[in-house]
Amino acid sequence: MRIEFTQALHHILENDPRSVFISGDLGFKAFEKIQEAFGKRFLNAGVAEQNMVGLGAGFSYTGLRPWLYSIVPFITLRCLEQIRNDICLHNLPVHIVGNGGGYTYGIMGGTHHALEDLGILKGLPNMTLFFPCENNQVEAHVQNIQRTLSPTYLRLAISGFQSSMPVLEENPETLTRHYNRGSKITLIGMGHALQLLIPTLEILKSSGVNPDLFGISKFPFQLEKDLALTESVRKTGKVLVVEEHYKTGGMGESLQASLEMAVPFKILAPYYFRGQRYGSPRFHLGQCRMDPENIAMQILEFIKSENEASHHET
């Protein structure tokens, strides 16, 4: 997603002289063109993320539109209080961009993984979270962020299961995507975890299950505007969310709390365990039973157990 982000950002900087890009000493083979094209509007603030967020607040106070970029944990957890106090409490349009959502940084190790960021940021006042499902959605996210005159966080990621499929429909405001029409269950990929569900979908179809498949990528949710999604939940009566984020505090929990209907709801998410090993993003997902085969199996079990439960009730 970084390439798509760079292209979209280039477009923003070309068209909005107030916009400034601040990097926390990252960008090798990524931001050279921006640095060259925009001169002082590209600023390397050094390895000092707390200061970087304060700088962003100060820039914004003078009327600039700063975009702050680093690896997710460095630009979120390290400087969380600066994000809350300096940016969010003052409702400043400062745009935080974290690269490496979920297990993107795989073998780099646990310090580089980002499995708590959305949960930690979602409660901050005035904050809007953006977590694109696929590379081809990044441009729409960046444009949406540019129109948001308040604090934002953009979570860029690389999926362990890179694949894409045609989108049936995308809500330009909520950025929710509808990928497949089905009936047995409402399946939701949160952000780039959606990509994991694309191979899963094929396995499910070969097992005779055709799910309704959506990708959610913006928080706070605006479910009143995502009518296809809420109608799907009403119709299938079952929801299963997959996310590359710890379950506690994740988007799945928030979605469950936001739905007005009480329906069977399951969340598949990574978890931390003592003795875990390190490898590619795909390896990490597999370690948490989040490969397509295991996910498909858990979906089928969920459908079966809920069907049995409802059969017992009748």
Add this chain to the structure above:
Amino acid sequence: MTELSKIAKKIRVQLIQMHYKANSGHISSGLSCVEILAYLHKEWLTPNDCFILSKGHGASALYATLWAIGVLTDKDLATYYQDGTLLSAHPAPLAFSAIPFATGSLGHGLPIATGIAYANQIFHENGNRTACLVSDGECNEGSTWEAALFAGHHKLENLTVIIDSNGLQGFGSTKDVLNTEPLVKKWEAFGFAVQELDGHDFSQLNSAFKSQIPGKPSCLIARTHKGKGVSFMQDQMSWHYLPLTKELYEKAMSELESQS
């Protein structure tokens, strides 16, 4: 008695009254920076300049100063520390244009001030100046030094940092808790033009603020006394926290009134 000394006295009297009515602490932290705030707001800041109180626990002194120069009213100050106020113990966000940022957690003000200064010097090229008041205890915070490094590196000559060096912090003297001295050498090493002065002496403040060196950010190490102006509070750590009893309030007021 000079005009500025009269204003400083007025601020101290108001500050003591505010704290007594509110039964609130942080009195001595405010008293140490009265002259600095009075000088900044009366002599130095223009409408285009910006002031950030990074030591947010000195808020009452800032409120009293803004009152003394006519920005806040008696009615505003009467709400201090009361339910429903915008004058909380530490500055609130989006409350008054003269207080652009909420502070209170230490180490936040200087990065913000540095951002404002950088934007004005490098992008807007407007000559607007930024001042930031930092406590000496706040020099324990890594983020303060991140900002100092950045300001020095980018030669932000429109930035003035004032250290309210009263020698006491939350639970001990700065010397004993986490010694930040030698402050002059440290700030110089970070690329600042540094001056050391008596932070209660207006002529020294005037001279320091007016002799800033082009091409470098400035740092004024203002040596001050916590609780300045009230004998039983001066240089006593306990008055970082204690509220005033009626007897001590009267004693403080009597001392302040008798000062020329």
